[in-house]
Amino acid sequence: MQVSSARFDTRDTGDPGGPGGAGDGGIDDAVVVEDLRMAYGDKVAVDGLSLTVARGSITAVLGPNGAGKTTTLETCEGYRKPQGGRVRVLGLDPVSQRRDLLPRIGVMLQTGGAWSGVRAVEMLQHIAALHAHPLSVPMLVERLGLDSCGRTPYRRLSGGQQQRLSLAMAVVGRPQLVFVDEPTAGMDPAARRTTWDLLRELRSDGVTIVLTTHHMDEAENLADQVHVIDHGRLIASGSPFELTRGTGSTTIRLVVTEPFPPAAPASLQASLGEGTEVQAVNRHSLLITGPADAGTLATVSTWCQENGVLPESLSLGQRTLEDVFLQITGRELAV
Amino acid sequence: MTFTPLPGAAPLPRMVLAQARMETRLLLRNGEQLLLAVVIPLIVLVAGIAGAKHFDLTFSHSPVDTLTPGILALAIMSTSFTSLAISTGFERRYGVLKRLGSSPLPRAGLLGGKVGALLVVEGLQFVVIGGVALLLGWSPALSPAGLAGALMCALLGTAAFASLGLLLAGALRAEATLAAANLVYLLLLAGGAVVFPASSYGSVGSLLTWLPSGALGSGMRTALIGAAFPGTSLLVLAGWTVVGTVLTARTFTWE
Numbered sequence: 001m002q003v004s005s006a007r008f009d010t011r012d013t014g015d016p017g018g019p020g021g022a023g024d025g026g027i028d029d030a031v032v033v034e035d036l037r038m039a040y041g042d043k044v045a046v047d048g049l050s051l052t053v054a055r056g057s058i059t060a061v062l063g064p065n066g067a068g069k070t071t072t073l074e075t076c077e078g079y080r081k082p083q084g085g086r087v088r089v090l091g092l093d094p095v096s097q098r099r100d101l102l103p104r105i106g107v108m109l110q111t112g113g114a115w116s117g118v119r120a121v122e123m124l125q126h127i128a129a130l131h132a133h134p135l136s137v138p139m140l141v142e143r144l145g146l147d148s149c150g151r152t153p154y155r156r157l158s159g160g161q162q163q164r165l166s167l168a169m170a171v172v173g174r175p176q177l178v179f180v181d182e183p184t185a186g187m188d189p190a191a192r193r194t195t196w197d198l199l200r201e202l203r204s205d206g207v208t209i210v211l212t213t214h215h216m217d218e219a220e221n222l223a224d225q226v227h228v229i230d231h232g233r234l235i236a237s238g239s240p241f242e243l244t245r246g247t248g249s250t251t252i253r254l255v256v257t258e259p260f261p262p263a264a265p266a267s268l269q270a271s272l273g274e275g276t277e278v279q280a281v282n283r284h285s286l287l288i289t290g291p292a293d294a295g296t297l298a299t300v301s302t303w304c305q306e307n308g309v310l311p312e313s314l315s316l317g318q319r320t321l322e323d324v325f326l327q328i329t330g331r332e333l334a335v
Numbered sequence: 336m337t338f339t340p341l342p343g344a345a346p347l348p349r350m351v352l353a354q355a356r357m358e359t360r361l362l363l364r365n366g367e368q369l370l371l372a373v374v375i376p377l378i379v380l381v382a383g384i385a386g387a388k389h390f391d392l393t394f395s396h397s398p399v400d401t402l403t404p405g406i407l408a409l410a411i412m413s414t415s416f417t418s419l420a421i422s423t424g425f426e427r428r429y430g431v432l433k434r435l436g437s438s439p440l441p442r443a444g445l446l447g448g449k450v451g452a453l454l455v456v457e458g459l460q461f462v463v464i465g466g467v468a469l470l471l472g473w474s475p476a477l478s479p480a481g482l483a484g485a486l487m488c489a490l491l492g493t494a495a496f497a498s499l500g501l502l503l504a505g506a507l508r509a510e511a512t513l514a515a516a517n518l519v520y521l522l523l524l525a526g527g528a529v530v531f532p533a534s535s536y537g538s539v540g541s542l543l544t545w546l547p548s549g550a551l552g553s554g555m556r557t558a559l560i561g562a563a564f565p566g567t568s569l570l571v572l573a574g575w576t577v578v579g580t581v582l583t584a585r586t587f588t589w590e
Contacts, residue, residue: 077437078437079433079436079437099441102344102437102438102439103342103343103344103439104340104342105342105437107434107437109430109433109434109437111430112429112430112431112433112434113429113430113431113433113434114429114430114431114434115361115425115426115429115431116425116429117361117364117365118357118361122357122360126353126354126357127438129345129349129350129353130344130345130350130353130354130438130439130440131342131343131344131345131439132341132342132343132344132345132346133341133342133343135336135338136336139336140336143336169434171338173342173343173438173439174338174339174340174341174342175340175342176340176342201338202338205337205338205339205340206338206339206340207338207340
């Protein structure tokens with residue numbers, strides 16, 4: 001995937017600027033998580049996680065299902081008390097200062113969050129009525145393309161419509177910070193674009209956005225900053241550009257018809273030598289990171305010939321967040 | 336449109352009012368709730384009067400005078416216990432409580448909104464059921480002590496049954512809450528001394544007045560038939576309110 005640098009030069013994420021940043025004691029980070037530990041019984045969900053979210057940024061928390069994304073988000077939202085470590089959101093403790101914090105944040109839940117018989121617009125109007133200076137409900141409804149289903153009971157809305165309503169509920173109170181959990185799950189591509197556009201517009205108006213996703217393209221397209229987490233730990237952080245640039249900016253993916261012998265990655269690594277990295281994606285697929293030049297390709301094809309390996313496909317490309325995740329964890333992010 | 340942040344909670348009274356209006360609308364929109372709230376109590380009233388004539392039962396007062404206070408008690412029970420338990424169970428299931436939990440509305444405000452909605456619905460029930468009873472010849476005993484007692488019974492009965500309804504909704508899954516709340520309602524209707532005086536249940540009658548249903552029913556009868564202040568019934572209802580509230584506060588989960 002081609003990473004455009006256009007979105008990196010428009011923002012200085014360290015700058016608290018914008019109306020949302022004013023009056024909060026000059027703290028640059030909208031969210032600070034320090035050494036967070038959470039467990040459900042014996043099962044550790046978050047294992048010493050530390051991360052920050054710059055004010056005015058779109059920050060993606062990326063990881064496979066079960067990585068601890070939702071638990072982390074729900075701790076920031078004050079639903080859960082940290083079992084270990086410390087969480088500050090807009091400089092406030094989400095548990096003990098919850099009443100001060102709640103009006104300033106917007107929360108988009110992963111699923112549900114409305115009465116089954118409530119009409120879409122009626123639900124949004126209700127959430128708006130709980131805030132002092134809500135956005136205009138008719139305008140927000142139109143902006144999110146919900147006007148055609150405004151009188152439809154919640155249970156009859158499509159998954160994508162429910163998601164958009166949920167997003168509308170998160171932003172209607174004009175929050176400084178919005179937490180969105182898997183914002184485009186179940187959306188068709190058009191609704192996805194609408195949602196991304198809205199999130200970008202929120203950012204340009206000074207709203208900080210924290211989103212969880214397990215879609216690489218969502219993080220790459222949208223986020224200023226990406227925190228990759230796995231098994232409740234932070235495994236990588238940076239802008240999508242920084243994360244994907246790496247040393248060897250290109251990758252070669254080799255897919256074969258018969259499963260590799262277990263020793264294959266090491267054997268290919270030995271043939272390629274220093275400066276390249278070989279990783280097994282699965283028994284049929286290898287990821288080679290390094291200079292994708294003629295020499296590397298020649299070595300790979302010679303290795304195939306010598307080892308009686310029949311290539312099914314050999315593809316070259318820019319390193320993606322997907323590859324980054326694979327290289328760090330040795331597993332694919334695909335869920 | 337601009338999304339420039341301008342956060343803030345609405346004033347608490349406005350939030351509670353919004354919540355009460357929303358909950359009232361949803362309660363009235365639901366056909367089953369309406370059945371429970373008005374239709375069943377009216378059927379019981381009419382059937383009770385017809386049955387009393389048919390079987391030549393003799394009450395110390397006319398059948399409609401004897402039955403109506405208990406029917407009003409039944410209406411309170413159906414709304415504050417069964418309807419509330421069912422709707423709250425599903426609110427938990429559908430993530431409504433979680434969603435509202437991240438809104439500026441505090442828990443006390445949510446509870447206030449629910450109580451407001453219950454009182455509005457109960458007011459409508461009293462108008463409809465009382466109106467029909469008056470048409471059927473109901474002439475309640477009117478005295479300041481009795482009217483004050485009936486009002487207090489209605490309020491404390493609402494509090495007691497609402498706390499028990501929330502206890503049920505907090506303890507069980509939504510479907511189980513639906514089943515249990517209806518079952519308890521039917522059992523109390525039949526054997527809880529709510530519509531029929533405790534004395535009509537023979538030797539267990541005096542025990543039934545310790546149930547919230549028996550206390551509410553007999554309190555309403557003391558107030559509206561006997562024109563007296565139902566002190567004992569109110570104490571029993573207050574006791575149930577305390578028990579229900581403490582248990583609910585300990586067990587209720589919002590997710």
